[in-house]
Amino acid sequence: MRVGLDYRPATIAPMSGIGRQVQALENALAQRADTELLRLSEAPLNHPQRQTALCPAWPSSLEHLQRPQVRFRFERRFLPATLREQNIDVFIATANMGLPIGRKPAGTRYVLVLHDLFQLTQRNFHRSLLTAIAYRFINTVSIAWSVWIADQIWCPSQYSCNEAARVFPWAKSKLRVLNNLVPAFSDTPSELPMGLPERYWLLVGTREPRKNVAFFIKNWQMCRQQNPLVPDLVLLGQPSDIAPELATLPGLHWLSGLSEAQLHALYINADSLWQPSFAEGFGLPVVEAMSVGTQVVVAQGSALDEVAPPAARRFDPYDGVQIQATILDLAQTPSSLDSHALIEWAQQFTEPAYLKRLDTLLNALSH
The missing domain is CATH 3.40.50.2000 (Glycogen Phosphorylase B;)
Incomplete structure (x- = not known):
């Protein structure tokens, strides 16, 4: 099985909650004997990520990868063609959205990792009201498209599954629980940062x-x-x-x-x-x-x-x-x-x- 993994969250913010989950999923897939893992991401031309992932030929700024126009170009121009060329059996989008835009390649199954729907159901942090309104609309369209086209939707809790079924009742049959992987800390604990109290x-x-x-x-x-x-x-x-x-x-x-x-x-x-x-x-x-x-x-x-x-x-x-x-x-x-x-x-x-x-x-x- 050739599995394509959307690695963008780990490229942008490897220590974030979602970034760490993408890396956990990466390690789990790499352990499967019958699985060939291909990472797909964007990165600057001189970024080390280009040595381990399939990336578009165009240069990409890490600071801009989450912008709607940048995401659209990756998901519309790069992903569909790459999935066909690489004969991907399963493609996993890892950040609530991000499945390819356009006709699905024959024989390819899509998975959406839907951590939550707070982009749609909660008031989120934005610098201005106009930005908040624009992102709410864009995220609604992007998430709805990915939910619509996905073959399976993996949520980290039953709570997230229930919320997804409430917002998208027509997708209920696709929802599955895959609890987040929380690996043991691999490093020996260091000294605490300076200035912290004993308790x-x-x-x-x-x-x-x-x-x-x-x-x-x-x-x-x-x-x-x-x-x-x-x-x-x-x-x-x-x-x-x-x-x-x-x-x-x-x-x-x-x-x-x-x-x-x-x-x-x-x-x-x-x-x-x-x-x-x-x-x-x-x-x-x-x-x-x-x-x-x-x-x-x-x-x-x-x-x-x-x-x-x-x-x-x-x-x-x-x-x-x-x-x-x-x-x-x-x-x-x-x-x-x-x-x-x-x-x-x-x-x-x-x-x-x-x-x-x-x-x-x-x-x-x-x-």
């Missing part, structure tokens, strides 16, 4: 409004004023993602651009990972934290309900009173969940289970 809580991902970071910080601040035992908060993200008056509060520590070894250390040394999002398609940081035995505290109402174990502390992401009660309680009496139980729970998202499910899905496509 801290961790929050990973701050850019999108659905992450609910500003509301959580407001409640965290009120709790700090009531009880000095409330730990400092380390945020993996950018201060510009929230209002300056919140981003500069005492006790907040902002980090970005960490290596895997630094991220590993950050998880291990955290008292707890907090995930206050009111919409998550999977919850990669939650599984990563549990994989090293760190306690997790999660919001209710999305894929976090599936990813976190039943005994994990949960709260209503819209209820400030409940959030504050949870913060004050855990500041005074840290969670007593057994770290070995957390590590064992996280095992269901490791490679053996992922490979088994991937085999099942690919075998179904070939029959």
Whole structure:
């Protein structure tokens, strides 16, 4: 089986959640004895990606690969011809959209990896209202086309499957669950970044409004004023993602651009990972934290309900009173969940289970 993999997310942002999932899928496909993997991407002319992936002859700027006109050129001009020339049996689009535009090559099956539909259902981060309106329209058309033409649609959680069935009811029969692969950290944890306190809580991902970071910080601040035992908060993200008056509060520590070894250390040394999002398609940081035995505290109402174990502390992401009660309680009496139980729970998202499910899905496509 010749499998083509849309590698653009890993080219653009290899350490992002989607970029890391593309690399995980790449490694899983490479392990299949009957599979020949071909990566398809765009890159600058001097980029090392061109040595391992099929790329268009034209030069591409990494900063512009997500622009609609650049995506259209790749998906309309490059992909259809390349899939035919390479006799691809299965092509996998990896970022909610991106299946080729035009007539499907005979004998080729299309898979869409649909992480979530938040581009359509949530208010997303954009620099201007006009940009937000334009991208909402373009994304709606792009995602709808890929959902329409896909033979199978792989979602990382039942929550994402349910949302896709709600928005695109006619595609319900195509939807399958393929939980994200969360491999063990390969690097030995490094020293923590300078300036972090001995005790801290961790929050990973701050850019999108659905992450609910500003509301959580407001409640965290009120709790700090009531009880000095409330730990400092380390945020993996950018201060510009929230209002300056919140981003500069005492006790907040902002980090970005960490290596895997630094991220590993950050998880291990955290008292707890907090995930206050009111919409998550999977919850990669939650599984990563549990994989090293760190306690997790999660919001209710999305894929976090599936990813976190039943005994994990949960709260209503819209209820400030409940959030504050949870913060004050855990500041005074840290969670007593057994770290070995957390590590064992996280095992269901490791490679053996992922490979088994991937085999099942690919075998179904070939029959």
